[in-house]
Amino acid sequence: MRLTTCPLDCFDGCSIVVGENLKLKGNKAHPITQGYLCHHLNHYHQFERIEEPRYLGQSISMDEALKILVEKLQGHAPSKTLYFKGSGNLGVMQSASKRFFAEHHAILASGSLCDEAGDVGICEGRGANLALSPLHVKEAEVVILWGRNPSVTNSHMLPSLKGKTLIVIDPVKIELANHAALHFSIKPKGDLFLALALAKALLHVNKEDKAFLQERTLNFEAFREFLEGFSQEELLLKADVSTSQIEQFLELIHGKKVCILAGVGVQKYRFGHSVLRSIDALGALLGLFGKEGCGVGYLSNSGFGFYAPFKVKAQTEPLPIVDFSKFELVFIQGGNPLSQMPSTLNVREGIEKASCVVYFGLHENETSQKAHLVIPACSFLEKEDVKLSYGHPFIGRMPKLVESKMGVSEYALTQTLLKAFGYTPLEEEKTIIEVVIDSNGVQKEGFLISKSYEDLPYAKGFYTPSGRFEFLESFEEEPLMDEGFYLISAKQNRSLNSQFITDDYLYVPKSLGLEQEDRVLLSSAYGSCEYAVMPCEELRDDCLLLYSGAKNGNVLTPHLMSQKGECAVYQEVKVRLDKKK
Template structure:
């Protein structure tokens, strides 16, 4: 199941662990909730939150699973586990502890660039406390991203954090949880990671920019060039609209009625139209036009708004929330046959010995994906010898991109930061799925930087 810790519960925590999450860029609404709390940051970048944290572990990218497993191992050794919780809801913890013993401590610490002292500091700060793990998407941009999350969940389970006030794991959950769709469709689905556009006569792009944001941009462009009709429906000019045969301007949220839920909290918002414009068309109006042309039944816009209102309940704070979502997820056990947490039973990762630098594709503070002000730089540590402002070529197994160097000494020296939305960044990323999901793996490839 996919139940995230609601953000109002983070306000009740004593310790907040930001694991690969940069709240100043992606979640500024969390900042008022964490004042006065113990802050731990696990991130290869010294982010603003890391600079104010009680502990910052600046580990190598793609070693998060090892760190979570070693922390669980030492927690067990130090008798820091919540044994009452484990016996009731996660009785497989002894077998998981045995699995963690397969990690060679010195070799893994060296690989992560983390010290034993940092592990001890982490455990000292979290034991017997109300702890919230707040996870970012970057830790999942690898082939084993699901295992990384499961390892963090396992550490939280060993601490007994599920189903308790002010405790849990917050990550990108399901924004449609407990909401049923009013539409019934039986259309064939294809992967966004591997879509072969040339197999279709017409491609309709709504509010997206696949030529920039899908992985392996060179493959995507070659595939899209074989399409007879490309229709782009959106708000912004971009790489996809430039090659479209038809561009349909959309209306923004000021000029239409809409409904909004979130993947990080349980609120539901109804956004009424507040202004009129002759420019563009709303999603509903375009759908209504097409349904009339093709003889497809469609209810009124008011019908669908009312459908979603049926899932809203007003709480004591006067705000609307999705009804029947759990305040403390898994308070009565887990959504498995026996109600117990399922630990990993194998380590799917191994120590990375490939040459090259780690690619980090964080969210930009100035853009939303490929909208608004887009970055044009590769950020590198100044110790690498590249001059500020010089042009370099960044190359991976998938392709290359030329960008301007900007120095950032908050980075590890073995990392290249290219913000998501930067033109050409996804020339570097592979069109491969994660192992246990249909997710893209934007940080899997290592890269080389040359003048």
């Protein structure tokens, strides 16, 4: 039996049994995977790959492609060279190429399109961002899904939700809300205010965990004073929830083991770090940390405690707002900025000014179609790697199972570039991987896990300088002043951002009276685009929804980033809708 691990950007990090003809099946023996895979992996071999390198639209050999890449790098100043890496593959070895570009003194795009704002907020309060795995959630009695839809983004969490009291907090009535005891159809950007309203209500009825607050937190009294600066009416109005819903929430969680599972949607705003700090503050008031069946989970820092072989010092530009027009050579790896970056018109204009755009990846997309030089990558079955999951503590080996007939690995490409420029080569691939695993891995019940999870997360203390949980005491709100609809982006189960099968409909509330396939024009301060609509009962009347990866969706999103964390803020915008005649 041959085993490997899914490389995709997902909580689950599935363990895969690879059979004849590279058929992929879920590993029944793995505690998380439990024998089944998602739609993407079940159909993995059906998605077309880039089969050969090309330059200026003409097919070339891999040797020719690498030669041209070296020549282009030699012909452009490092200060005018940008390295842009996406997260299409989350294996550790995917970052090997960063080593060359740092040594070459190129500019590296830093930050995230996904979760960095929330991660910063969690680390400010806890000192480190550890995962809440399905095995931990399984022991809960109440699970709060806060801007997170496990049916789509975390299917291997679903077995752990069976028999639980569910509370759903989401502007969209996701399918799991139909089975929930309570659904807050919250106003977008209202998550922080709901968390503070719940905290105030908890303190008002004297239900906080006093022992936890005294023994394990640093600045609780300052937080209490901070809360007193808000009226409950003001907070409820900003979140668009009722007093009766708050009371029902407190009744449902009273005396129960509670897990809060937060998704990235809650922090797609300028003050995203403060949103996670406020949700964490509610968790701390309830004493949820370091206890069985309790906790607050987000996308964790998968590399926490592990040796980072490709951590480099380099000059950087913030990825969400990087100005491509400043660079003459742009190297894009495993990403699709022409679809997935905010403010597409700015991105397109900048990329078109570059004299050489290199795309290094597995599948065709909007960016590869515009690139001058295209270099196909190896699939995860064709190279050595290791996966550290952000949704559970298990370490997944990814051995090379077959030779690639069309691609080159990140490691091999990096070694080629290091040699061509006379830089120090990397160590042997397998040596790097074993050093990473040995740095924080341990065998437990027949599986490799992170040592950071030998005990319950935070059971022995927090990772802050004080060793205690630290509450937020302020935040900076930037209200959305424009008239119009909130524009929500969400994942859907047949795509992963712009990969695989995308859904290009604009979902609208039925109250607008539009019919399926009606054409509308959406406009924001950043651009406009046309869509066919799909009426939807699950939306608030002030919201529109585009699934991540929808064609031209980011024409509408802002050229801004989070206050902290260098993170994209897709939902920091309102849009106007006009029906086409």
